[in-house]
Amino acid sequence: MKPVAFEYERPATVAEACRLLASDADARVLAGGQTLIPMLAMRLARPSRLVDIARISELSGICDEGGFVAIGAATRQVIAEREPLIALKVPLLAKALPWVGHAPTRNRGTVGGSIANGDPAAEIPLVAVTLDATFLVQTAEEKSELAASEFYVGPMITALPEGGILIAAHFPVWAEGRIGAGFHEISARKSDFAIVAAAAQVALDADGRCTALAVGLGGAGDTPVRLDAVAETLIGSRLEDKLVRDAVAAATADLETADDLHASAAYRSRVAATLARRAIADARAEATGGRHAG
Amino acid sequence: MQVELNVNGRSIAVDVEPRCTLLDCLREEIGLKGTHAGCEHGVCGACTILLNGEPVRSCLMLAVQGDGHAITTIEGLNPSPGELIVLQDAFCETHGMQCGYCTPGMILAGQALLARTLSPSRAEIVDAISGNICRCTGYGQIVEAIALAAERLRTANQKPGGA
Numbered sequence: 001m002k003p004v005a006f007e008y009e010r011p012a013t014v015a016e017a018c019r020l021l022a023s024d025a026d027a028r029v030l031a032g033g034q035t036l037i038p039m040l041a042m043r044l045a046r047p048s049r050l051v052d053i054a055r056i057s058e059l060s061g062i063c064d065e066g067g068f069v070a071i072g073a074a075t076r077q078v079i080a081e082r083e084p085l086i087a088l089k090v091p092l093l094a095k096a097l098p099w100v101g102h103a104p105t106r107n108r109g110t111v112g113g114s115i116a117n118g119d120p121a122a123e124i125p126l127v128a129v130t131l132d133a134t135f136l137v138q139t140a141e142e143k144s145e146l147a148a149s150e151f152y153v154g155p156m157i158t159a160l161p162e163g164g165i166l167i168a169a170h171f172p173v174w175a176e177g178r179i180g181a182g183f184h185e186i187s188a189r190k191s192d193f194a195i196v197a198a199a200a201q202v203a204l205d206a207d208g209r210c211t212a213l214a215v216g217l218g219g220a221g222d223t224p225v226r227l228d229a230v231a232e233t234l235i236g237s238r239l240e241d242k243l244v245r246d247a248v249a250a251a252t253a254d255l256e257t258a259d260d261l262h263a264s265a266a267y268r269s270r271v272a273a274t275l276a277r278r279a280i281a282d283a284r285a286e287a288t289g290g291r292h293a294g
Numbered sequence: 295m296q297v298e299l300n301v302n303g304r305s306i307a308v309d310v311e312p313r314c315t316l317l318d319c320l321r322e323e324i325g326l327k328g329t330h331a332g333c334e335h336g337v338c339g340a341c342t343i344l345l346n347g348e349p350v351r352s353c354l355m356l357a358v359q360g361d362g363h364a365i366t367t368i369e370g371l372n373p374s375p376g377e378l379i380v381l382q383d384a385f386c387e388t389h390g391m392q393c394g395y396c397t398p399g400m401i402l403a404g405q406a407l408l409a410r411t412l413s414p415s416r417a418e419i420v421d422a423i424s425g426n427i428c429r430c431t432g433y434g435q436i437v438e439a440i441a442l443a444a445e446r447l448r449t450a451n452q453k454p455g456g457a
Contacts (some may be wrong), residue, residue, distance in 0.1 A: 008312035104423035
């Protein structure tokens with residue numbers, strides 16, 4: 001349970017970090033290390049060099065940009081969890097953050113690390129896909145933007161270019177109506193990886209009609225998925241229980257779910273539909289309770 | 295690599311390989327064996343330390359990442375040698391341990407909670423130690439110990455019977 005030997009670099013800027021990564025194909029980015037260091041200990045990862053980006057100041061911080069909230073990739077999860085701006089502007093992310101690992105891992109783990117790691121059961125990628133977040137990526141050559149839904153290719157496989165570093169994630173702010181969010185997850189024990197997780201954010205008008213809805217599932221298949229069909233069906237309704245149940249059932253009928261040691265595919269499908277319904281119901285209740293768009 | 299660590303208020307220079315975890319550095323280089331090595335891949339919580347007052351797993355940090363932070367181990371809690379803090383006393387009184395392997399991690403996780411609040415709910419206590427595995431006690435007495443310490447700290451400077 002000891003890592004193989006590697007070199008350790010702590011560059012001061014993103015540009016320098018990109019140069020280090022470009023010069024060595026076996027180098028890996030180290031941020032919070034809450035996934036990478038166990039992989040090193042088990043020797044499932046054998047990098048030649050670790051490029052520690054955790055103290056690069058341009059990668060840390062949470063900023064209200066009007067239409068979106070920008071979160072620097074190296075921002076610790078605990079900082080995001082305690083940030084009032086996120087609770088106000090991106091309520092779904094605020095709901096999900098307490099489910100990420102447990103307190104000691106959130107104290108070290110970063111928002112960007114969870115996004116770039118691409119675990120299909122991870123909560124932050126699920127919220128990013130559900131809300132249609134944008135990821136900023138930098139390599140030695142260029143900067144680019146990727147939509148969260150394009151970013152996740154397979155389990156732990158992302159569209160991050162070789163030698164690239166995730167710089168920030170932009171989470172859209174919903175500006176109109178009464179906003180509510182719901183998040184549900186089941187796992188074998190508290191803080192374990194989700195067998196299935198469901199996320200929902202709704203906006204209601206003064207009449208209680210749904211004007212916007214985003215629903216997503218994590219842990220069910222190879223990547224987080226957004227259930228666009230549910231939103232299309234339910235926008236304009238009052239999110240009555242029966243409508244929600246039917247829309248979710250239709251959207252999850254053909255869902256490809258993973259079958260493994262922890263749960264069968266059939267069980268995951270059933271749980272996914274149930275949790276999606278509960279997440280929407282919670283989001284509706286919260287919106288009805290009077291939270292206004294920020 | 296040379297790295298300067300601030301451990302229990304003392305500045306210590308060590309020379310370690312980059313692959314050396316903070317856990318191994320504390321135990322083998324600095325000789326603080328109170329930080330226990332359990333699973334060594336972030337599952338059990340036996341190696342919990344406080345980093346700037348917050349609980350983290352020392353097996354999930356490299357020693358070379360530790361400079362510039364205030365590191366507190368179980369040895370750093372006591373005001374003087376042989377003297378127990380209130381939470382440690384509470385663990386003794388409620389039988390909050392059997393084999394003792396998880397105990398330093400449990401105490402540090404509990405202590406971080408008590409630094410935030412002296413009126414934790416049972417749910418908050420359970421959440422605070424949810425990253426720490428105990429294979430003996432069934433957790434009941436550990437939760438009881440933290441609640442007892444909270445009560446004692448909360449009421450320490452109050453007149454008996456008065457609020």
